[in-house]
Amino acid sequence: MTRNLPGAPAPVETRTLRRDAAHNRERLLRAAWEVFAELGLEAGVEEIARRAGVGMGTLYRRFPTKEALITALNDEFLDDLLDSTRRLETEQPPGHGLEAGLWHMGASMSAHRGCLSRLWQVVPPTADTRRAELWSMVGSLLEQAREAGTVRADLTLTDVYLCVLSLRGLIEETTGQAPDIWRRFLAVHLAGFRPAGFCSAGDPLPHRPADDSLVVTGIRPRPARG
Amino acid sequence: MTRNLPGAPAPVETRTLRRDAAHNRERLLRAAWEVFAELGLEAGVEEIARRAGVGMGTLYRRFPTKEALITALNDEFLDDLLDSTRRLETEQPPGHGLEAGLWHMGASMSAHRGCLSRLWQVVPPTADTRRAELWSMVGSLLEQAREAGTVRADLTLTDVYLCVLSLRGLIEETTGQAPDIWRRFLAVHLAGFRPAGFCSAGDPLPHRPADDSLVVTGIRPRPARG
Amino acid sequence: MTRNLPGAPAPVETRTLRRDAAHNRERLLRAAWEVFAELGLEAGVEEIARRAGVGMGTLYRRFPTKEALITALNDEFLDDLLDSTRRLETEQPPGHGLEAGLWHMGASMSAHRGCLSRLWQVVPPTADTRRAELWSMVGSLLEQAREAGTVRADLTLTDVYLCVLSLRGLIEETTGQAPDIWRRFLAVHLAGFRPAGFCSAGDPLPHRPADDSLVVTGIRPRPARG
Amino acid sequence: MTRNLPGAPAPVETRTLRRDAAHNRERLLRAAWEVFAELGLEAGVEEIARRAGVGMGTLYRRFPTKEALITALNDEFLDDLLDSTRRLETEQPPGHGLEAGLWHMGASMSAHRGCLSRLWQVVPPTADTRRAELWSMVGSLLEQAREAGTVRADLTLTDVYLCVLSLRGLIEETTGQAPDIWRRFLAVHLAGFRPAGFCSAGDPLPHRPADDSLVVTGIRPRPARG
DNA sequence: GATGAATGAGATTTCATTCAT
DNA sequence: AATGAATGAAATCTCATTCAT
Numbered sequence: 001m002t003r004n005l006p007g008a009p010a011p012v013e014t015r016t017l018r019r020d021a022a023h024n025r026e027r028l029l030r031a032a033w034e035v036f037a038e039l040g041l042e043a044g045v046e047e048i049a050r051r052a053g054v055g056m057g058t059l060y061r062r063f064p065t066k067e068a069l070i071t072a073l074n075d076e077f078l079d080d081l082l083d084s085t086r087r088l089e090t091e092q093p094p095g096h097g098l099e100a101g102l103w104h105m106g107a108s109m110s111a112h113r114g115c116l117s118r119l120w121q122v123v124p125p126t127a128d129t130r131r132a133e134l135w136s137m138v139g140s141l142l143e144q145a146r147e148a149g150t151v152r153a154d155l156t157l158t159d160v161y162l163c164v165l166s167l168r169g170l171i172e173e174t175t176g177q178a179p180d181i182w183r184r185f186l187a188v189h190l191a192g193f194r195p196a197g198f199c200s201a202g203d204p205l206p207h208r209p210a211d212d213s214l215v216v217t218g219i220r221p222r223p224a225r226g
Numbered sequence: 227m228t229r230n231l232p233g234a235p236a237p238v239e240t241r242t243l244r245r246d247a248a249h250n251r252e253r254l255l256r257a258a259w260e261v262f263a264e265l266g267l268e269a270g271v272e273e274i275a276r277r278a279g280v281g282m283g284t285l286y287r288r289f290p291t292k293e294a295l296i297t298a299l300n301d302e303f304l305d306d307l308l309d310s311t312r313r314l315e316t317e318q319p320p321g322h323g324l325e326a327g328l329w330h331m332g333a334s335m336s337a338h339r340g341c342l343s344r345l346w347q348v349v350p351p352t353a354d355t356r357r358a359e360l361w362s363m364v365g366s367l368l369e370q371a372r373e374a375g376t377v378r379a380d381l382t383l384t385d386v387y388l389c390v391l392s393l394r395g396l397i398e399e400t401t402g403q404a405p406d407i408w409r410r411f412l413a414v415h416l417a418g419f420r421p422a423g424f425c426s427a428g429d430p431l432p433h434r435p436a437d438d439s440l441v442v443t444g445i446r447p448r449p450a451r452g
Numbered sequence: 453m454t455r456n457l458p459g460a461p462a463p464v465e466t467r468t469l470r471r472d473a474a475h476n477r478e479r480l481l482r483a484a485w486e487v488f489a490e491l492g493l494e495a496g497v498e499e500i501a502r503r504a505g506v507g508m509g510t511l512y513r514r515f516p517t518k519e520a521l522i523t524a525l526n527d528e529f530l531d532d533l534l535d536s537t538r539r540l541e542t543e544q545p546p547g548h549g550l551e552a553g554l555w556h557m558g559a560s561m562s563a564h565r566g567c568l569s570r571l572w573q574v575v576p577p578t579a580d581t582r583r584a585e586l587w588s589m590v591g592s593l594l595e596q597a598r599e600a601g602t603v604r605a606d607l608t609l610t611d612v613y614l615c616v617l618s619l620r621g622l623i624e625e626t627t628g629q630a631p632d633i634w635r636r637f638l639a640v641h642l643a644g645f646r647p648a649g650f651c652s653a654g655d656p657l658p659h660r661p662a663d664d665s666l667v668v669t670g671i672r673p674r675p676a677r678g
Numbered sequence: 679m680t681r682n683l684p685g686a687p688a689p690v691e692t693r694t695l696r697r698d699a700a701h702n703r704e705r706l707l708r709a710a711w712e713v714f715a716e717l718g719l720e721a722g723v724e725e726i727a728r729r730a731g732v733g734m735g736t737l738y739r740r741f742p743t744k745e746a747l748i749t750a751l752n753d754e755f756l757d758d759l760l761d762s763t764r765r766l767e768t769e770q771p772p773g774h775g776l777e778a779g780l781w782h783m784g785a786s787m788s789a790h791r792g793c794l795s796r797l798w799q800v801v802p803p804t805a806d807t808r809r810a811e812l813w814s815m816v817g818s819l820l821e822q823a824r825e826a827g828t829v830r831a832d833l834t835l836t837d838v839y840l841c842v843l844s845l846r847g848l849i850e851e852t853t854g855q856a857p858d859i860w861r862r863f864l865a866v867h868l869a870g871f872r873p874a875g876f877c878s879a880g881d882p883l884p885h886r887p888a889d890d891s892l893v894v895t896g897i898r899p900r901p902a903r904g
Numbered sequence: 905g906a907t908g909a910a911t912g913a914g915a916t917t918t919c920a921t922t923c924a925t
Numbered sequence: 926a927a928t929g930a931a932t933g934a935a936a937t938c939t940c941a942t943t944c945a946t
Contacts, residue, residue, distance in 0.1 A: 636840065
């Protein structure tokens with residue numbers, strides 16, 4: 001209906017409308033991120049709409065379901081992660097990309113606490129594409145690491161996946177109280193990845209916690225609504 | 227249920243009543259374990275009462291809150307764990323108690339999937355005692371392991387705690403689809419605990435997964451209620 | 453759980469509880485009847501709960517869906533109709549039961565305007581039993597009438613059904629403004645049922661309207677909410 | 679759609695615009711007819727705009743209210759009916775115009791199932807003119823029939839109106855499953871119109887249904903959206 | 905003490921209508 | 926004049942908790 005003839009400049013109005021919609025979508029996603037990080041996934045969607053400064057109808061025009069909103073958050077996260085991991089792939093010395101990638105994933109997840117519960121879940125085929133690409137990239141990094149001898153020869157992609165999965169849960173639990181403690185965890189786990197004779201295996205683990213107070217304190221539950 | 231026939235003497239069955247009460251408590255806990263494992267923590271309390279064969283009032287007489295019920299589940303779990311870990315402490319060759327303890331914790335948590343979300347959280351003082359005792363025991367095991375040289379010298383109790391915490395999340399996510407995959411994860415992580423030259427560090431990791439299908443499949447969300 | 457031994461008297465408490473619940477159910481049905489009659493089926497269920505003096509939860513405990521409530525109204529209506537029609541069957545002179553039954557149906561429906569939209573629809577098997585029984589009774593009445601020669605020999609049960617169906621719609625439309633006009637309609641239609649030579653076919657039609665103002669006025673729409 | 683190039687002279691296309699507008703109005707009415715027939719009057723207006731290929735704003739520019747759209751449908755229907763009935767008036771042998779007119783009304787309504795719920799209701803004065811004219815014509819036909827003795831002498835215009843009104847409801851209910859069953863109903867009702875000794879009163883009723891399955895099957899509810 | 909019906913605040917979702925572009 | 930995104934009130938439905946019996 002508003003199709004452009006070839007060669008004609010893209011219509012400004014259409015883009016403007018879409019820009020508005022995209023703007024609202026952005027605000028909704030940002031608000032959702034905020035709210036979920038503060039109150040957990042049980043937070044009401046109304047609060048999200050309120051903080052985004054839009055009506056409920058707008059929220060539900062963009063995301064037909066609360067689930068859809070959460071999925072969109074995770075999709076966005078996955079998109080970003082995919083982009084940054086792609087860049088990372090080429091920048092690392094051979095054999096060190098895997099570890100760099102895992103540190104990067106940890107940092108990314110840490111910056112998005114509260115929205116990650118659907119992460120790594122089975123999703124409709126379209127989203128699976130990104131997931132598959134990401135893990136295919138990680139697979140390459142693992143292969144390179146194995147060839148370079150920086151990780152054990154019998155380390156599998158599943159091992160890396162389990163590492164990320166446990167990291168996700170750990171971050172969701174601890175970020176509120178000890179935002180960087182996941183680093184210590186990952187350092188230990190990566191040590192488990194390395195072959196016996198690998199030089200750095202005997203190095204002191206980084207990110208040593210100042211004390212063991214977390215063990216005593218435990219993890220405080222996220223505040224629930226109402 | 228314990229209605230008296232008219233004219234019968236007043237029941238002298240305080241002990242019996244208490245036994246009944248304890249019985250109901252047991253049934254409620256068992257039902258809660260079942261329901262949470264099947265439907266997740268969002269399951270309605272009515273379903274639990276139904277499966278326990280008691281009314282809602284009884285449930286709320288025993289547990290003033292849904293939270294209290296969940297806490298009771300975790301307390302019970304903690305009690306069991308404390309008992310079994312105490313026994314374990316004395317049965318292991320010196321320096322190997324820590325790993326044995328972690329394998330044991332993993333198995334215990336795996337057997338209680340669905341109820342563990344409040345585990346290791348800050349709880350009222352009474353429960354804290356057990357928690358403190360447990361981690362004090364684990365602290366001893368860690369000390370022994372350090373002394374025996376079976377773990378790195380710079381390994382802290384926090385590291386062990388993080389290991390257990392991540393294990394808990396991993397088990398909650400994966401037990402439905404891959405009930406034993408946590409073992410592989412723990413094997414890797416324990417490798418990270420060991421010092422560089424420790425004999426078994428170069429051994430092949432146990433619990434190798436048959437393939438990497440989990441990476442592709444991902445974790446399916448727990449089914450929600452109707 | 454409160455099962456009685458055979459021969460034991462029925463427990464009073466259970467009945468009392470049930471009486472309460474039944475009481476509320478009654479009030480809900482009465483309120484629903486009122487509200488639907490006043491505002492139409494689009495009325496909100498909250499108003500029904502309010503008028504019944506119960507909370508929303510109670511309404512939804514009794515009727516899991518608004519649809520279920522409407523169905524219950526129609527079921528109740530059908531039950532009553534079945535009972536009264538059964539009585540009627542034996543009280544009429546042979547050959548006149550069909551007409552009496554139709555006048556009775558008209559009056560019943562007229563007394564329940566606003567709730568009848570699901571009437572005569574396909575419903576779950578349990579309710580179908582009543583429906584089937586009713587129409588089987590009507591079938592007998594039709595047969596008797598045919599035998600007595602009070603209706604045309606080629607009149608089918610479908611014809612009677614269509615009469616009732618159209619009557620339902622007519623009543624829903626007109627009861628508000630002209631509560632008895634359906635009688636005139638039915639008188640005409642029953643004249644159409646009769647054989648050519650039947651004595652009363654030439655009698656003047658009863659229920660003659662005073663004027664034709666309804667044709668000019670038309671049917672006013674039922675007031676909508678909000 | 680009709681955007682002007684910058685600098686181009688102001689468009690001299692008032693007629694064109696009006697033609698466009700009329701075109702859109704047509705498409706909206708056609709789409710509304712379709713959608714209401716499929717989904718009932720509760721269908722969302724968005725679906726109508728979508729099928730008409732126009733935006734919501736256009737729909738609301740043409741019809742300030744959903745009600746107005748429905749009224750427009752009924753007006754259009756009334757216009758058509760008025761035209762065709764005018765033609766019919768002159769073509770029938772004297773005394774038979776009334777029945778012919780009713781058959782024609784039935785067929786017209788049957789062809790417009792889904793849009794007829796506001797039909798014959800009180801409407802703004804403009805439409806009332808048509809309504810009044812139509813019923814005045816029907817009044818003449820009734821008068822002629824009475825004079826010709828093809829209907830009872832005591833038959834009123836209200837009787838005809840009730841016939842049409844009940845026919846409307848019947849058609850709305852049954853057209854989906856038994857598109858022509860209304861004919862049987864009308865045949866019976868017209869028999870009720872006729873005087874006792876009128877020749878055709880003893881003829882077998884036409885449109886006899888093959889069986890009484892509709893009584894057992896009942897009327898299935900129209901599928902709801904979403 | 906046990907029961908399970910009642911509660912009602914709050915969650916998600918829909919949709920006729922408005923309005924910025 | 927056309928578009929379709931935004932609106933927000935209101936609808937249906939849920940569920941942890943209370944309370945009459």
